[in-house]
Amino acid sequence: KAGVTQTPRYLIKTRGQQVTLSCSPISGHRSVSWYQQTPGQGLQFLFEYFSETQRNKGNFPGRFSGRQFSNSRSEMNVSTLELGDSALYLCASSLGDMRPGLSGELFFGEGSRLTVL
Amino acid sequence: KQEVTQIPAALSVPEGENLVLNCSFTDSAIYNLQWFRQDPGKGLTSLLLIQSSQREQTSGRLNASLDKSSGRSTLYIAASQPGDSATYLCAAPHGAGGTSYGKLTFGQGTILTVHP
Numbered sequence: 001k002a003g004v005t006q007t008p009r010y011l012i013k014t015r016g017q018q019v020t021l022s023c024s025p026i027s028g029h030r031s032v033s034w035y036q037q038t039p040g041q042g043l044q045f046l047f048e049y050f051s052e053t054q055r056n057k058g059n060f061p062g063r064f065s066g067r068q069f070s071n072s073r074s075e076m077n078v079s080t081l082e083l084g085d086s087a088l089y090l091c092a093s094s095l096g097d098m099r100p101g102l103s104g105e106l107f108f109g110e111g112s113r114l115t116v117l
Numbered sequence: 118k119q120e121v122t123q124i125p126a127a128l129s130v131p132e133g134e135n136l137v138l139n140c141s142f143t144d145s146a147i148y149n150l151q152w153f154r155q156d157p158g159k160g161l162t163s164l165l166l167i168q169s170s171q172r173e174q175t176s177g178r179l180n181a182s183l184d185k186s187s188g189r190s191t192l193y194i195a196a197s198q199p200g201d202s203a204t205y206l207c208a209a210p211h212g213a214g215g216t217s218y219g220k221l222t223f224g225q226g227t228i229l230t231v232h233p
Binding site for chain 2: 004006031033034042043045047048049050055056058073090092094096098104105106108109112113
């Protein structure tokens with residue numbers, strides 16, 4: 001069973017540009033979450049999508065956006081890049097059902113490392 | 118608001134030792150708690166998920182416990198090996214029900230080094 005796949009793995013952009021990252025979840029998983037990881041702030045939640053709808057959102061500016069397609073694949077976009085956006089962006093997938101007693105286990109991909117110059 | 122703290126921040130041990138990593142969380146209204154491992158430059162690997170109805174979960178040399186009443190979880194690693202060297206992260210859902218969809222609050226991690 002294939003894991004969570006993120007592309008591209010590495011990318012370099014300059015300030016002011018925009019970037020789109022892609023995530024393919026584990027087959028059968030309908031929830032996709034995005035996280036930003038930096039040495040200073042650690043892992044921070046960006047947003048979560050389930051069945052093409054954003055169900056949850058973290059405290060990031062509107063330059064960070066995402067979407068989910070009918071096949072559960074997800075993309076996130078960062079516009080007007082800033083130096084501080086340099087980070088490892090991680091995608092996680094899960095079944096998405098948060099009813100008590102059900103798994104809720106998150107499985108992460110290898111991440112997309114973004115460097116903004 | 119969920120806050121997660123991990124102690125110690127770093128740990129260096131000789132091969133073969135048994136060790137305990139600690140995690141504390143402030144909001145006990147959680148459905149589960151998850152432990153992850155992260156190797157340098159890599160993504161997160163799920164180690165163990167403990168449901169709120171469980172007190173322990175075991176996988177090989179790893180054992181995790183959960184005490185919701187005290188807001189604590191521990192990860193026990195038996196007979197440590199150099200290959201166990203990594204950062205270990207504890208993560209708790211941000212809240213109960215809908216407010217926690219996909220949102221985990223992570224501790225800062227424990228950097229483990231196991232010397233041959």
